[in-house]
Amino acid sequence: MDRLALLRRMMLIRSFESALAKRRDHGFQLLSSGAEGVAVGLCDALRNEDQLLCSGRSIAPSLARGLDPGAVMAELLGRIAGPNRGKAGRGHMAQPAAGFFGAHAVVGGNLAIAAGVALALQQRRSTAISVCVFGDGACGSGALHETLNIAALWKLPLLLVCDNNQIAIATPREQALAAARLSDLAAPFGIAAVTVDGTDVISVRDSATGLIANIRAGQGPGFLECISERFFSHSTATRETRSAAEMEVVWSRCPILRLTGQLRAEGVLASGAMEELQHDTDRQVLHAIAFAEASPFPNSAEALSHVD
């Protein structure tokens, strides 16, 4: 994608989440605002046949992977037009046919699953890879260790991407993880590991591209740590615990403003272009909402369908 397309994708996610956050008819949502650069940069480094897995914070990953915003909105609002027929919501949204193997709301739970997907790809001699996005919080779980070890031993085509927004619910990352950098956790296993600024979509894309080249070459897994931000509280139903001063710093690190600034400075973004982009993405989101609202809730009989 060119940089304008990357910008547009990030703006779509932001606009999508703003509209969603205003609604009160969905229980609650986990927003990705502040971390759009991670998902969008990463997905730009992927091929169609690759599979992306993520945590319950699934909006940016699913939209960045190219899922239809209307379908994603429908899923989040519990409507049957969602890819999971509204049965999964944010926590378990998936569309494997579109390269989005899916979210999983158990922290750390998707790590070994993603390694299993990688194993299946390796076994079938595919050139595709499996990619798992997880939070800093997930790095405290034993699942990471077991997955890193086996992935390294078996040289699985697996890219582990830590979306390190530096907090897990209310626990600051330093208080939960003894490692200086989270990418250091991959080092003992001989896994190529990089830490980048996750608010820089281009760095994310380029670092991912570099790691993925090695993975596709059969050299085994890679680990990418992206330092990102969480612009809002953990979920739309959770209280914020960070101080106003802390939030100033957080908000100052906006991936969208960052790229906009660069493009402006380089003269790539004409003066009215931003407004036009904003208008476009807002309209896309309105369509998405309209699509979702036109779709009914599943019938209660669906409670017993697809069980066995």
Add this chain to the structure above:
Amino acid sequence: MDRLALLRRMMLIRSFESALAKRRDHGFQLLSSGAEGVAVGLCDALRNEDQLLCSGRSIAPSLARGLDPGAVMAELLGRIAGPNRGKAGRGHMAQPAAGFFGAHAVVGGNLAIAAGVALALQQRRSTAISVCVFGDGACGSGALHETLNIAALWKLPLLLVCDNNQIAIATPREQALAAARLSDLAAPFGIAAVTVDGTDVISVRDSATGLIANIRAGQGPGFLECISERFFSHSTATRETRSAAEMEVVWSRCPILRLTGQLRAEGVLASGAMEELQHDTDRQVLHAIAFAEASPFPNSAEALSHVD
């Protein structure tokens, strides 16, 4: 302990296991022969008030910690004079009052337990430490990662000792663990970590002593990897999978012969002394067996005692 005492303790363990292995009335046993140097060196660095935990391979740790050989034999033979009243056998032998918090037969299962013991000691402002011996196999488990991380964060008084006999049942350590050295696994957490030759009881003792000094000084956990050997198959009921050539190398690394050789070379061990030591320890083992055999099996009513 002086080196003669260390030698004697190692010989006691070897002699104990030889006698035990000849019996057929105990199901099976996990022998420590080849790794006596780890347990004996380590325990020499401990104080009475410290607590030792280990895996199901519990003979060397319990005897090195100073448990009565008769009581240990009774436990292994299922007799009521064992510290656990014969209810636990090899897998769960314990005598906390003697500083042996106990074995636990779930691989990796004692790691977090040991950290919990360390937490209790820290909370009570004790100067005692908690020590956990586990195998190379346990290093594949997520429990290690979670324990290292929390122990480092909370600066727990915990020494993790990997008795790396380079094999888990039949799986060579290189095939199960991607790390170059197992002590490397502690590095990302900022934990002091050392690898020593586990067949050198003096190195083990000295390295443990160094790490423990830091731990007692409140600097947080330490990690000691001891490269040891497993002289026999995984258990007395398991088939050996290593080749004769491999076993030649394994047997060449005997901690007892090594120390004997040193002491001989230095003239510390007089010519007839070895025979005398051997005679002593063999007699001690005979007494242990006699003690155990004099003790009855528990009554079947014990099956329901100590449950709640």
Add this chain to the structure above:
Amino acid sequence: MLTESVSATVKLFFREAIARAVSESMRRDDRIILLGQDAGRFGGAYKEFSGLYGEFGPDRVRDTPVAEAAMVGLGVGAAAAGLRPLVSITYMDFLMLGLDPLVNYAAKARFKTGGQITTPIVVKTTAGARGQGVAHSQCIEAWMMAVPGLKVVAPSTPADACGLLKSALTDSGPVLFVDHKRLFSTAGEVPLAESFVPIGEALVRRTGTHVTITAHSYMTRIALTAAEHLAEEGVSCEIIDLRSLAPMDVETIAQSAGRTGALLTLEEGQLTCGIGAEIAFRIRELVGPIRMARVGALRAPVSSNPVLEAACVPSADRVIGAIRRLLNN
């Protein structure tokens, strides 16, 4: 005067009752520590630990990483070594990650060491459905009831939450304390004076003559709602709040069921090998062949979708229907 002060109560939310139980217990016994994700300054996912960090500080109220296996393991080890940890596992689904230390170590420690080691740990966890989907809604109390050496309690009111948690924190353990997402914001009277609810005693929440209903935790409220509706039709329900699932107060159930001659068991979890099956078997042994039915979740995962969640877990309507069928048989 005396009776008045004895029966004096204060109205608390369920979540406040938990915080109060922990606070009173921690004041009394300095071996009690609290470990949990965001249990400290944040005060717990449902504010059920609110104020504890301020009162007892970071040494006794510890935030942990997201590492359920180690959280339970550390708690168990610390208990074995003399502390009395309260470990909070946010959702019961994630208790699965900590079953090894709880089941394979804690529940067996006393037995396997011939009484040398006890593990006075309380693991608190939150069960039940409230819009959070397949991996945040499960009720696996029945599994835990089947673990010898483990006690399981599951209160339905603030008073019982407070009293049972306090008992659990003095028990020789291990104890699993199960609460419910839909209970934290319910209110109720709690004795002003420090008071304990013994583990192992059920409570008749409503007396009745036609049918005995057993329930625990949030389902007790569903049962009460159903009973009110049925009362209008002239059906009189006796409701037994189990409170303690292991050990279970089978005698109280048997007495009631023997009187009413009909038993309906209600649980939010799966019916298969569930609490209802167990109660039914034991009541049949004690009381003989009376009419029995059980109500529980459909055999399906619990979706976060409001329509599907409501269809899956028991409602007052389903209980009413089941009782009508039971009594018309």
Add this chain to the structure above:
Amino acid sequence: MLTESVSATVKLFFREAIARAVSESMRRDDRIILLGQDAGRFGGAYKEFSGLYGEFGPDRVRDTPVAEAAMVGLGVGAAAAGLRPLVSITYMDFLMLGLDPLVNYAAKARFKTGGQITTPIVVKTTAGARGQGVAHSQCIEAWMMAVPGLKVVAPSTPADACGLLKSALTDSGPVLFVDHKRLFSTAGEVPLAESFVPIGEALVRRTGTHVTITAHSYMTRIALTAAEHLAEEGVSCEIIDLRSLAPMDVETIAQSAGRTGALLTLEEGQLTCGIGAEIAFRIRELVGPIRMARVGALRAPVSSNPVLEAACVPSADRVIGAIRRLLNN
């Protein structure tokens, strides 16, 4: 000639029957891979994978580290992505370490994705007591029966081991295959021709008229022994080998129990919320109030001590005693 060849059998040990099932399945379907600790060259803890590594090589028969959570997780992920993994968890006690991926992901994947993802994984594990103590002896089949979306099978003979494992390896999954330490060295006739045993069908192992006994896995053999002794006293037992625990063939049990008018359920695991409680409830619904009793382990951990192990888990003598009491009531 035709009937002869159809009924031709070969005598195999239980462990050989497993190896044969895996081998035949792997030849037929190259999506099948085997993951397990020492499952490769070593051939499995009970030699039940003997020969597979030689035949299929290290890519399809993989030794894993001691990391049960990741083993199951990898298998589940690989299944979701198109393979058919067979994951061996040496002892059922350690399945606890892998419950999160099995229960929270695999069993719910089809449901939560609206059918987009299926997880055709088979997890094989070994239950039961044989001198290995508190953390190597547990039977938690009842827990697993209560997981919607998960199938559970537990054969008692080499033929069923072979046929059920082969069915499991063609099933849409997930399937838990439970065997037993005391079965591997038992022998039995296995059809020479490739044959499948359908999941969900119980088998009457012995016909009788006085009492119906249900059992699975090794306990089926205990039941048969008890029945032989009781036959000498003139008591005629019908023994139903459940084979499949979820789904369970309740109809076959009901037909038998309806005829005999007495039901004894036998399981090696805990009785509380166990298989017997479930069967009793469902048979009561279908057949009405017949005489019922259940036999299972004592409510205690299983010691490695031979005296205490024997006291804890059900023996033929205990079954005989329970049946005498049941029939004299």
